[in-house]
Amino acid sequence: MPGAGARLTGLLIAGGKSNLTYEVGDGERTWIVRRPPLGHVLATAHDMGREYRVMTALAGTDVPVPRTYGHCEDTAILGAPFYVMEKMDGVPYRTRTELEVLGPERTRAISVGLVETLSALHAVDPAAVGLADFGRPEGFLARQVKRWRKQLDASYSRDLPLADELCRRLEADVPVESAPGIVHGDYRLDNVLVDAQDRLTAVIDWEMATLGDPLTDLALMIVYHRLGALLGSDSVADANAAPGFLSEDEVISLYRARSDRDLSRFGFYLGLASFKLAAIIEGIHYRFIHGQTVGAGFDRVGDAVGIMLETGLTSLEEHR
Structure with missing residues (x-):
């Protein structure tokens, strides 16, 4: 992650059968990391490259999307493909x-x-x-x-x-x-x-x-x-x-x-x-x-x- 410190902490903020979302920070800045759910999943249903690509492409349009920082397919790092994006302020209202x-x-x-x-x-x-x-x-x-x-x-x-x-x-x-x-x-x-x-x-x-x-x-x-x-x-x-x-x-x-x-x-x-x-x-x-x-x-x-x-x-x- 750009400019990240040596010590990072992570917090799972959304999980389950959908993609897992983590808030990762170094004490000063915070990023969002997304990866597929744990266990056996269909690659086409949880394609990290797909999410990363569409948000990256929409940057600069009238569609508000988080800034994307990087996408990694090397499963040796986190055990699954993942990408990093900007942490955005806001509430996902539901009820x-x-x-x-x-x-x-x-x-x-x-x-x-x-x-x-x-x-x-x-x-x-x-x-x-x-x-x-x-x-x-x-x-x-x-x-x-x-x-x-x-x-x-x-x-x-x-x-x-x-x-x-x-x-x-x-x-x-x-x-x-x-x-x-x-x-x-x-x-x-x-x-x-x-x-x-x-x-x-x-x-x-x-x-x-x-x-x-x-x-x-x-x-x-x-x-x-x-x-x-x-x-x-x-x-x-x-x-x-x-x-x-x-x-x-x-x-x-x-x-x-x-x-x-x-x-x-x-x-x-x-x-x-x-x-x-x-x-x-x-x-x-x-x-x-x-x-x-x-x-x-x-x-x-x-x-x-x-x-x-x-x-x-x-x-x-x-x-x-």
Whole structure:
């Protein structure tokens, strides 16, 4: 790390099945180190080079990202690939309770910033920042349907006829994709940092980033909001339920005002996002019933799968 002293200390600040995040300091300065989770993991799901590359490329754009300092593939150093980046000030707000303390005006400002930053990301020309080969945008939507069908099949523990129906309808009516762009892959309020002036200081957790149809980011963020309203903060983030947070229609209107992308088939994207989250939640349910996940709320999380699938089917009929 640039200018680091001889004695470094480290603190794990985020762990689990996602990438591990450490705060490392020398008594005067602090950096962030990211590495894959412990144990056997899929390299493609926890690609340190991928996160490092996209944040490095976005430096200097209208998308706030931490400054990156170095990426290392030599596993002899930490036991896994890792990268070092700047420690950014800010809070990853997650719950309604956290935002209620700020009041409706500040909450609204934060939610406006969330949407404006997403539209700024989607306006970036991948080739102009050196990311022309960062993914395969052609056929992206069809591959997403197949990917999450495969994920759902891998967590099979019960019949889900609505999943079969939603998948069939998605496969049968894939729209013409919007112009390729940088897709974050998991964009939501608790994956950005917000400072004391309610400004977004950094978009973080780029482990699922790729090139594809950016409207999938917008749809996933909205479906996360629907899920938060369904389950509450015991299981998922529900910050969007705080007074002052932009409504779903306001989110879409603001995004449309700042983007020239065609949202006329947005119902498909909402259906796909619902299918994706249903597959993820079913995976959590599968691990819970097999004793691999413990904690508050996990005993009820499986109930949300059917509702998400119903929401996905209903969403296919939505027009914007």
